[in-house]
Amino acid sequence: MITLVFGFFAAHGQATKPIESKITNVTVFLNKAQVTREAKTRVEAGQVDLVLSGLTSQLDPASIQVAGKGDILVMGIRHQQNFMNEFNEPPKLKALKDSLAFHQRNLALVQSQKEILNKEEQMLLGNQKIGGTNQNLTVAELKAMADFYRSRLGDIVAQRMELDEKAKSINGHILRLQRQINSENELYSKNTSEIVITVSARAATSATLEVDYVVANAGWYPVYDLRARNTKSPIQLNYKANVFQRTGEEWENVGLTLSTANPSQGGVKPELYPWFLDFYNPVAYRQFDKKALGRGAVAPRAKMETGIAVEEEAPAQSLAELVGTVQTSLNTEFRIAVPYTVASSSKPTLVDIQSHEVKAGYAYSVVPKLDNDAFLIAKATGWEDFSLLPGEANIFFEGTFVGKTFIDPNSIGDTLSVSLGRDKRIVVKREELKDLTSKKLIGNNKREEHSWEISVRNAQAVPIDITVEDQLPVSKNKEIEVTAIDMGGAKYDPVTGKLTWKLVLQPNESKKLKYRYEVKYPKDKQISGL
Helix, strand or coil, rough: HHHHHHHHHHCCCCEEEEECCEEEEEEECCCEEEEEEEEEEEECCEEEEEEEEEEECEECCHHHHHEEEEEEEEEEEEEEEEEECCCCCCCCCCCHHHHHHHHHHHHHHHHHHHHHHHHHHHHHCCCCCCCCCCCCCHHHHHHHHHHHHHHHHHHHHHHHHHHHHHHEEEHHHHHHHHHHHHHHHHHHEEEEEEEEEEEEECCEEEEEEEEEEEEECCCCCCCEEEECCCCCCCEEEEEEEEECCCCCCCCCEEEEEEECHHHHHCCCCCCCCCCCCCCCCCCCCCCCCCCHHCCCCCCCCCCCCCCCCCCCCCCCCCCHHHHHEEEEECCCEEEECCEECCCCEEEEECEEEEEEEEEEEEEEECCCCCCEEEEEEEECHHHHHHCCCCCCEEEECCCEEEEEEEECCCCCCCCCEEEEECCCEEEEEEEHHHCEEEEEEEECEEEEEEEEEEEEEECCCCCCCEEEECCCCCCCCCCCCCEEEEECCCCCCCCEEEEEEEEECCCCCEEEEEEEEEEECCCCCCCCCC
């Protein structure tokens, strides 16, 4: 019987062989990533299940692809979760846990020392009687015993305070380590999964398998550095990527490709279905007796019909110099030429993609109604060729960090305007001319006339181009009339009320800009915002 049973399993059982694999390439999309693993093994004659274990549980089973080299036939592929196995802890997490255990041991030692001091104090306080009841002590003996108690109890108090401070410091270290460990554990205390590849071979042979799959909790987003050395040089545009992945797998020394594709959006064209119209027939709901329901009565039901179909819906070499750009039919890919490591972490890894010089013109702009400081503006052209995505940009001028801006290629047009900061050498002043400002009552209307003067002075040693902006009020009521009396040579937009002057100021040159307007409205009403 035993012989028959073993013969049965030999005839119908399936051999299983675990194999080691290594991540060789990763293509990171804006959301998700495609991982490529390579496994080399020897396959015996017959059919066998090759098991790739220790994979992330977040891979998409539908995305698994297997290609093989060798005299083998791939019979089938399946994916399964392994809840008995978790990711191996990385060295960083092990070091954190070792440090935590060290500090916990030190804390236990401090607490034990403090307990010993407490016991000693209790012993001293419980044995305060000096000598027997019939024994007389000399003054010197009493003084010696008093000095002993005072000295020892004082030492105990001092040592206990020292231990309390030490325990407080150790507890602080433990708290910080626990927070960091909890953050890391979220990434690694997860079950793994396995890909089982069934292959068949006519004879023993060596085989190489390449396995591709898509994982969630990974992606990248752009960040830019915009650098201008001075107002004569072009802008240096550094295109970077923050690559993140929280899969639990370590992407160590892999071929890294960044793609502008986004698999989460889907690539299937939506379909239009007939859009039906019909007259609306309201349904009158009448009250019903709830008690009657309990006696078997049926509540009236509204009958509703619908005909609408709904479908759900330079100095040092930079890494940027080693990135190749490939324009596919639909997307752009940036291929990093050197192996890269992206750890599974809550913090992204910064990767240099490209570096470009962008032609730029420089001019000043000031809005004295809001701020008397003039701002240096760089206007870059030709950026459309660089496949930019919406993202945050850090601005540097003359080697100094100025601030941040946001680049949105979909809305900035042909010219990318970047504010490079304030220039105190442009002196601007805006004031109302009281002599030309008046309020009059004519018939049933009030007329208010306002006059403003803007003075601009260039205190630099070089000529500058500067744009000055101000505004007139815009009426939202037909009973309120705004009339531009004198625009002082400004370009006027009646829809927005905006006034624009474009000036060229020579060194130490000053110019004054004046404008006047009138507002007419009924005398029995008040205007807000004037």
